[in-house]
Amino acid sequence: MSLLQIEGLQLQFRVDRETVYALRGVDLSVGAGTRTAIVGESGSGKTALTLSLLRLLPPNAHLKGSVRFRERELLTLDEAELRQVRGGQIATIFQHAQAALNPLLPVGRQIADVCRQHSGVGRAEAWERAVEVLAATGIQQAAARARDYPHQYSGGMAQRALIAMALVCEPQLLIADEPTSGLDVAVQQQVLALVEQVVARLDATLLLITHDLAVVADSCDQIIVMYAGEVMETGATAQVLERPANPYTAALLACFEQTDEARMPFIPGRTPDMRQPLTGCSFAGRCAMTRDICHQERPQPVEVAPGHFSACHFAQEVVEA
């Protein structure tokens, strides 16, 4: 059963008289209890996608399409109903922990506020709960550290605090947007382990955005590959990583190969201008397999193996290669 069903999601940002096409018609479904990774090029719309789910968008955003969460359409909810979903059923850990916390309030207070909003408990009880979850995320002397301000936390601690904040909500869906970028390897592993632990404990579904394919291989069962505001490929992690059916995925995977050359591997060329509507494939031109049709027709997702979809005119050829 799918917990989250996204259909034809289009997100545009109006910047003065121009339009940024951040999501160009995204179709997705995320199964309950799965751990799904979103990977993709910087600027491809990963954060935009997660923000759209909760409609946490700036005023210049225009959203179209359908997002159904447990059979309930989220895009037509009113502000009050939405708040209920945001705090209670879907929680988010943002890309920059330090920036996501209010610098003017003690960390514990911020967690307590979320707790009060979510479960309506009193101030004192909420504070206790905040200290409790902070401790549960591995912060030492949580009672004292709860009184500290965000700038007194290291990056890893700030990330834990955000996880703690998500934890008090007891969500059914946890979205983590690059929760570990900029953290050292040990803390990265702790934070990820913590996220997994929380997800397991709450029996929740995880949507994890990351650039680290090792993490994806390690902790996610499903993968979504995005490029320029479109979904390029989806499927079970092992399937996609071992037999990519989309040239972009293949090119991205090739960047992880260790070479002995003096230069790092990369994909030549640049992401298409997000201000232009696209007619063909978004990867056309950069893709080594580009043919005429790629420029003219937008590829529709094809199922190359059960549950494994790729939006490429030559998907079948790519898997077989």
Place this chain on the structure above:
Amino acid sequence: MKAEPAGEALLRIEEATKTFSLRQRGWRRRHIVALDGVSMTLRRGETVGLVGESGSGKSTLGRCALNLLRLDGGRIVYRGREIQALPEREWRPLRRRLQMVFQNPVSSFNPMMTIEEALLDALRQVPELDVSRRRQRVGELLEQVQLGARFAVLYPYEMSGGQLQRAAIARALAPEPDFIFLDEPTANLDMSIRGQIINLLLDLQRQEGGPGFVFVTHDLRVLRYVADRIYVITQGHIVESGSRDQIFHAPRHPWTRALLEAASIGRRERRRDDGSDLDADISLESSATGGCRLLARCPHARERCAREPQLLREIEPGQYVRCWRAEEID
């Protein structure tokens, strides 16, 4: 493989010490020793990799090296001049030569300024460019970091994390520095763009008179490409330094080994073996035990470790280790 750089010292950090004191409730103060006698030499056109867990003092070192923070002890010597002792008048013209890419790309941009304004701000330090050339230069810089001129008019909150990180690199390149402290410059980039940006930095460095970098990263793959030498820091102490090959192929300090191991083996395996010395919560509060700082977390500790403070020793030409057991343990 990069050629062995043989240039003169560009930047020397000598015995840098920095303590933060935080006011606690009441009168008590908490002291955090962020840097404790850190020394480092960077030659022209060279990249020094700096690795260490979060909170180990890497960013603090960067801020001190750029004269943004005052050291409590020690010196920062840039091209033979001690910059922390320079009067403002003599320091100003040097400012543009030392640049930094801040760890968090989002908070390092003024939310009231567009990217163009931020880059122009940095370009004001380049007197040889007139105003119209500066605008042109903004476009060129944004092209260089694979963004393109269209990003110039955006405000920081209109860009993705990775896009901002590239803008931050463009800003650091703008005044044509000799030295850039790169604090996790590629953490928010996907692998394909990470490669492009690293290659850009390497190309710049290979040019005549290219800049020297201190490169903070947790990505050992990137480190392997960029670093000529590597310093390993923990709790404000350098515990090991050496050439890239020495550190990758023959690490001697228990801490370096743990770091490398953590990165190379998967998490699932690691969780099973519980000799997880890296996991302990690290406190930097000044403790006066006098012995090795890593005592509590080191699986190789002996009784002698508690008694003797550890000093950096050269155990191979160019490789320094702060552990008396370095040669014995395997």
Place this chain on the structure above:
Amino acid sequence: MAAVAQGIPERPSLLQRMMRINGALRVRLNLGLLALIILLGLLAPVLPLHDPVRPNPLHRFKPPSTEHPFGTDGNGMDVLSRTIHAIRTDFALAISSVALGIIVGAPLGALSGYFGGRLDSVITRVTEVFQGFPQILFGMAVLAAAGNTMVNLVLILAFYNVPVYSKMVRSVTLPLREADFVQAARVAGNSPLSVVFRHVLPNTLVPVFSQLPLSCAYAAQMIAGLSFIGLGVAIPTPEWGSMIQLGANQLVFGKWWASIFPGLALFISVWLLNNVSDLFGSLVVRRG
């Protein structure tokens, strides 16, 4: 590469962008009404109104009629005309005093917060002393001693706004001092003063902007208050406070119009300014 520079499109200024706040209907409504009031004041000289300062002893305390819709006051001057002309006086005084307060107070606060140390202690002490004076009493004393002129009135009001804004800006500056973008501005070669004025100060203006209408409301009340006790704006000049005061004596005799209309005008203006202030604040905070 010239084409690249041309590739950078122009963008409207921040002010222009702020004017098109999306979706904030209530703000627009309040701002619109406020603008209407100000427009009315600006247009007062060309509107078909009686001369606001010409006394007419024959028409004292005439009740509202078609000739004088708001009636006339104790000097036989047209209350409608005076109420509308008073918009000019009151708003001009309030705005100029608040602007002066911000122009002096905000930089003081930013300097004091950014540099800290002795400069900070001196500025903080001085502003605290300022704020300690009882306002109306102080105003009375100064106006009595230095002369009851408009300029002095503006100075007194500004005097009270300086500490308000310097305190506010200082408190926002303190956490900004360590912010990454401020450090980045230093690396970009800004001198300490340029860091304060180009980078820190603009980022403190968010709360300042939201406080602005509130300060204007407060200043308008204060002007009216001082005029009410006979200081501030002298009688023939149309001003709500002095009008209320002049009419107040006659209120008990059932001649309500001379003070109720200016009172209402004052009340509505203050109310609108307060609303705008609240909404503005919440909007601006949400964007940050």
